[in-house]
Amino acid sequence: MSVAGEFEALYGAAPEGVWAAPGRVNLIGEYTDFNDGFVMPLALPHTAVAAVSRRADGVLRVHSADVEGGVVRLDVAALDPRTAADAGWAAYPAGVVWALREAGHPVTGADVHLASTVPTGAGLSSSAALEVVTALALNDLFGLGLSRPELAVLAQRAENAFVGVPCGVMDQMASACAIEGHALFLDTRDLSYRQVPFDLAAQGLRLLVVDTRVKHALGDGAYAERRAGCEAGARALGVRALxxxxxxxxxxxxxxxxxxxxRRYVRHVVSDNHRVERTIALLDAGDAAAVGPVLTEGHASLRDDLRVSCPELDLVVEAANAAGALGARMTGGGFGGSAVVLVPEERAESVAAAVEKAFAGAGFAAPGIFPAVPSAGARRE
Incomplete structure (x- = not known):
């Protein structure tokens, strides 16, 4: 059954519309977004899809096809970050409603049914996809007139202030603003961005995503500790941000x-901003293959300076490069999740097989491996 059909079965009437927002994978630039730095994500084909209708009675009803349990019913006037944990997974869409209302937008309630193909806990922004698809649907239905970057900032506020995860704005911007066939070169200081053509196939290359199946939780304190360390470094150096x-x-x-x-955190952030700039220069020059070593260099920095890798992520990079990849690195918040691997097209299958063999030899669960196809950002279906 379609998401719209499931909505009708749940709520007794057809939805007013169906929207989709993608997950993302970040090519380069990690832990730089909350330091006013540069990032370069691309949207994935995997999406969160929402069927939504307005309500005028102050009630928010949310349901997920992917989570056990029934419809979660909330009072929009009573939404409060202090009790957000009680809503469980529904805190993500509920936080968007809260953020919109806090910003003065007249959201009077909604019925929402969600289904997502973005892997959870894989560092591919499943939460941002939920937030952005909810924000876009409500923006359209209530005629709020907000731009894509404005929706991304409100979605980030939902995750920061309501859910309680101190993420930067990259994930939401990628989900809201990416376009097919391009990577998004984003300056997180002013949210200016450039769509960079990213047609690897034309250069005989492929970007693989390797999901280690190791779940991570950014709310566990490690992310917040590194963010606080970066802010301490900026204060010590007398700058607003690194x-x-x-x-x-x-x-x-x-x-x-x-x-x-x-000192380690500062070294990583400043050098990773530089790696984003180097990557842009290489892509603009038509030399995507030369990005490979930059990825591997970035992984070493995340592993050694930021210390957010894990044995599974390190093994992806080691095994892929040994099997003929051009470069690889962990992507996302770390402590699990996914890695990206840049490979010549003709070696994609053998590199993937080498990673799978290495995981089996180490006694790790089999990874999920799929190509990263630069896809469209959030849209009405």
Whole structure:
């Protein structure tokens, strides 16, 4: 049954519309978004789909085809971050309603039915897809007139202030603003962005996503600790954000930092911003293959300086590169989740097989491997 059909079976009437928003994978630029830095995600074909109708009685009803349990019924006037945990998974769409109302937008309730093909816990922004699809649907239905970046910022606020996860804005911007066949070069300071053509097939290349099946939870404190460390580094260096530390001045800047962990975090963020700039230059020059070593270099920084990798992610990079990949790195928040692997087209299957063999040899669960196809951002279906 379609999402619209499931909605009608649940709520007794057809929805006013159906919307979709994708998950994303980040090519390069990790933990830079909350430091006013540069990122380069692309939208995936995997989407969260929402069938939605307005309500005028202050009631929000949400249901997911992917979560056991019935319809969650909430009072929009009583939505409160202090009790958000009580809503469970429904805190993500409910947080969007809360953020919209907090911003003064007249959202008077809704019936929502959701279904998602974005893998959860894989570092592919399943939560951002839920938030963005809800925000876009409500924007359309209530005639709010918000732009895509404005919807992304409200969705981020839902996750930060309502759900309680201190994520940056990259995930929501990628889901809201990406276009097919392109990567999104985003400056998170002012949300300016450029759509960069990303046709790997034309250069005989493929980007693989390897889902390690190791679940991560960004609300567990490790992400927040690194964010706090980056902010401490910016204060110690007298800048508003680490974005302002020039790469050429990195050694001098590190010498001014006394705390070892802060020094590592600063080194990662400043060097990863530089890696995004190098990647853009290579893509603009038509040399996507040369991005491979930049990815591997980025993984080493995430592993050694930020310390957010795990044995499964490290094994993906090691096994893929040994089997002939051009480069690989973990992507997303880390501690599990996924990696990206850049491979020549003719080696894609053998590299994937090598990763699977390495996982089996290490006694790890079999990974999920699929090509990253740059896809369309949020839209009405």
């Amino acid at each position: 974005r302002e530390v020039p790469y050429v001045q990195l050694p001098d800047s590190l010498a001014r930092l006394s705390e070892e962990s802060v």
